[in-house]
Amino acid sequence: MKIDVCKWYGDADSPVLFWIDDLANTWVDVSGSGEIELGEDWGYAKHGENSSFDYLEQKLLSRHPNIKTTFFVPVGKRSGVVADSSIKVISEAINSDEETKAFFRNISENPKFEMAYHGTTHGIAGERTEDFVQEWSTFGSLEEALETIETGKRIFNEVFGHYPKGGKYCGYDPGKYGDESIDRSGFFWWCRHSNVDLVEYGDSEHGGSDKNPLTSYDIKIFGKNNVIDIPTTICGHMLNRYLNKDERIIKGTVKRLLRRQLIEKEMKKIDYLIKNKLLISIEEHISPARNDGRSQLLNIFDDLKGLNEIFDYISGKNIWYCTGSELAEYYYCRENSVIEQSGNEFVVKFKSENVELSSKYLSLKVEGGSVEKLILPDGKEVSKTNGVFNVEIMDGVYKTT
Ligand SMILES: [Zn+2]
The missing domain is CATH 2.60.40 (Immunoglobulin-like)
Structure with a gap:
């Protein structure tokens, strides 16, 4: 008799994580109507009209009931992308009032969801979009980073009744003190990198120094406390270029077949991860709304069709849907x-x-x-x-x- 510990829970080939960034107590009034329109909400609307959270549930999660979603929450007043804009940003901390606290807490109490830490304000806006400084890059010292994290953790604890187990850098930007600040703040796991383009292009804008996909699409550890490092491996918009193009570009049976082939080719990336028992962690944002007139890349509204295709595709595979903490805990037990x-x-x-x-x-x-x-x-x-x-x-x- 021979006993082996499986790499992943249930002997799955790959864990599947759905990462959603920036669920926050924020509304960006892009239309200027003074009413929350569809796509303008980052969490401020709660379950009210044109709620982005409800959109996510109704349009995606209800169709794929096994998905486990990890939300990365900026716990303070999430900043606009630019400091001065005619587009109004309404933003408060997630502990600003009882109703807001209840909204966030109720989500976290559902075992299909996990709330993870994503800074306080997300960063500081400047005059132009390019001037935005991501939160960890705003810290002038390790002490400042640690203090801000402690403030953020206190807000988190007040709302959820426990401290965050994991989290993610804003904009994958660790600044000078990132890893040290995470290591010292008692986080069990963290998302440091996005390696989404590594297989296709040999590099990834927010990837780490490891360019070998077999190791960089897997779990690593960092710091003195062996913080478990879970990378992002898939962009939720990876099929958009084939699905959202208007019909003038792709029409007729032959072209539709071609489109199918192109989608299948794109899915080879997921096949690669499954074949090598690597992570499928899919990144998105809860809203496209920004105050600089642009649309936030990777959002559940623009990427909905593609996300449905991706989750349909992987549903037949030998996979394990999990949150960040569930994955980290299995890894810890295994190791x-x-x-x-x-x-x-x-x-x-x-x-x-x-x-x-x-x-x-x-x-x-x-x-x-x-x-x-x-x-x-x-x-x-x-x-x-x-x-x-x-x-x-x-x-x-x-x-x-
Ligand atoms: Zn973010």
């Missing part, structure tokens, strides 16, 4: 467990360094001995799912039958 076998029994030696985990699971592949069931140390029996045993880590002896 810190050793199976010690003796005959038809075994124990799991698990060393945890003061890390609080909401669940401790391993997926075990047992080969030989035609094992049908595992009996856990607490007497519970576990049968196979997808050919493997998903077991809780506990002290004591695991038996096979």
